[in-house]
Amino acid sequence: xxxxxxxxxxxxxxxxxxxxxxxxxxxxxxxxxxxxxxxxxxxxxxxxxxxxxxxxxxxxxxxxxxxxxxxxxxxxxxxxxxxxxxxxxxxxxxxxxxxxxxxxxxxxxxxxxxxxxxxxxxxxxxxxxxxxxxxxxxxxxxxxxxxxxxxxxxxxxxxxxxxxxxxxxxxxxxxxxxxxxxxxxxxxxxxxxxxxxxxxxxxxxxxxxxxxxxxxxxxxxxxxxxxxxxxxxxxxxxxxxxxxxxxxxxxxxxxxxxxxxxxxxxxxxxxxxxxxxxxxxxxxxxxxxxx
Amino acid sequence: xxxxxxxxxxxxxxxxxxxxxxxxxxxxxxxxxxxxxxxxxxxxxxxxxxxxxxxxxxxxxxxxxxxxxxxxxxxxxxxxxxxxxxxxxxxxxxxxxxxxxxxxxxxxx
Numbered sequence: 001x002x003x004x005x006x007x008x009x010x011x012x013x014x015x016x017x018x019x020x021x022x023x024x025x026x027x028x029x030x031x032x033x034x035x036x037x038x039x040x041x042x043x044x045x046x047x048x049x050x051x052x053x054x055x056x057x058x059x060x061x062x063x064x065x066x067x068x069x070x071x072x073x074x075x076x077x078x079x080x081x082x083x084x085x086x087x088x089x090x091x092x093x094x095x096x097x098x099x100x101x102x103x104x105x106x107x108x109x110x111x112x113x114x115x116x117x118x119x120x121x122x123x124x125x126x127x128x129x130x131x132x133x134x135x136x137x138x139x140x141x142x143x144x145x146x147x148x149x150x151x152x153x154x155x156x157x158x159x160x161x162x163x164x165x166x167x168x169x170x171x172x173x174x175x176x177x178x179x180x181x182x183x184x185x186x187x188x189x190x191x192x193x194x195x196x197x198x199x200x201x202x203x204x205x206x207x208x209x210x211x212x213x214x215x216x217x218x219x220x221x222x223x224x225x226x227x228x229x230x231x232x233x234x235x236x237x238x239x240x241x242x243x244x245x246x247x248x249x250x251x252x253x254x255x256x257x258x259x260x261x262x263x264x265x266x267x268x269x270x271x272x273x274x275x276x277x278x279x280x281x282x283x284x285x286x287x288x289x290x291x
Numbered sequence: 292x293x294x295x296x297x298x299x300x301x302x303x304x305x306x307x308x309x310x311x312x313x314x315x316x317x318x319x320x321x322x323x324x325x326x327x328x329x330x331x332x333x334x335x336x337x338x339x340x341x342x343x344x345x346x347x348x349x350x351x352x353x354x355x356x357x358x359x360x361x362x363x364x365x366x367x368x369x370x371x372x373x374x375x376x377x378x379x380x381x382x383x384x385x386x387x388x389x390x391x392x393x394x395x396x397x398x399x400x
Contacts, residue, residue, distance in 0.1 A: 059377070062381060123311045123312055124312050124316055126312075127311065127312030127315075127329075128325075134304060135389065137308065137311060139389045140311065141311075142310035142311045143370055143374065146366055146369060146373075147370070149318055149366050150363060152320070157318070222389070
């Protein structure tokens with residue numbers, strides 16, 4: 001068993017995020033605040049991130065401004081707030097290749113990147129399809145793939161095809177044909193407090209699991225694979241965490257700040273502290289200062 | 292002033308699909324042979340349009356990859372020209388990007 005500190009760090013947010021996108025079928029139910037987050041794991045001699053955020057330059061900025069993303073900060077600020085340096089991140093697990101999760105790889109120059117092979121190979125497959133079917137590739141951009149070439153050439157990219165222990169106690173689990181063709185989620189078996197699961201976009205919010213009060217899952221509202229696969233994957237995730245929704249970490253859930261010890265920094269961005277390894281100072285204690 | 296007619300969206304779609312596939316092939320370290328002919332055709336059809344330069348840059352990357360000699364600089368040139376043409380396209384055409392993270396409004400114009 002391993003011993004990790006776990007933080008969920010907000011790097012930007014959307015103040016008017018359509019609820020229908022978070023919860024399948026909830027049309028015309030208005031908007032809500034949706035943070036953009038990634039997770040930071042520190043322990044076992046490693047500093048790891050699950051997802052990367054996006055780079056506000058270029059694609060990130062163009063998309064983000066159109067979506068109303070605000071308060072974006074780069075990794076050196078986001079991690080700097082909790083006394084960490086993105087240059088020290090040695091491991092990055094990308095849950096899928098959408099801009100708000102995989103668009104920030106360059107901000108972690110020394111990280112070895114892990115992504116599902118299927119997430120990439122499907123782009124090659126799709127090139128053989130007629131233009132009328134290219135909606136399938138419309139949630140990505142060539143830039144999101146081309147910048148992985150550099151990492152691959154330096155031997156810092158691993159394409160996964162099956163469940164894999166990436167770090168001690170940290171496993172990447174394929175969730176193919178769900179939110180995307182090659183999605184994955186990440187599980188962590190932590191010595192001090194048990195199991196955690198980082199959902200990627202296989203769950204946007206807790207409500208995907210708790211539903212609308214009728215005891216049924218309500219899957220996400222944007223699915224490139226199948227809704228059936230999404231629900232079956234949610235069941236796998238649900239069972240892994242012993243049906244405890246608070247052990248599932250969605251990256252667009254604003255209620256995470258009230259469910260765990262958290263702190264809002266001067267940047268307006270939040271950090272939630274899910275677990276602290278032995279000897280690790282709390283980053284959400286107002287007395288904690290990085291300088 | 293650039294107009295939609297100056298930036299034919301059909302060419303952008305072909306170009307984007309091939310650029311995505313080329314990037315995927317390089318990441319997967321698989322041959323790009325199947326992409327060579329469509330990229331040459333794109334380069335020919337894009338001559339004299341806003342896509343002439345990105346199509347030529349992409350064709351050069353594929354040529355170099357076919358020879359097993361693609362460099363970081365070749366990839367970076369494709370990225371740079373892609374960014375330029377994408378900005379141009381989104382200036383005059385609706386963004387084709389399907390959001391997983393949309394706000395209430397999504398409009399590049």
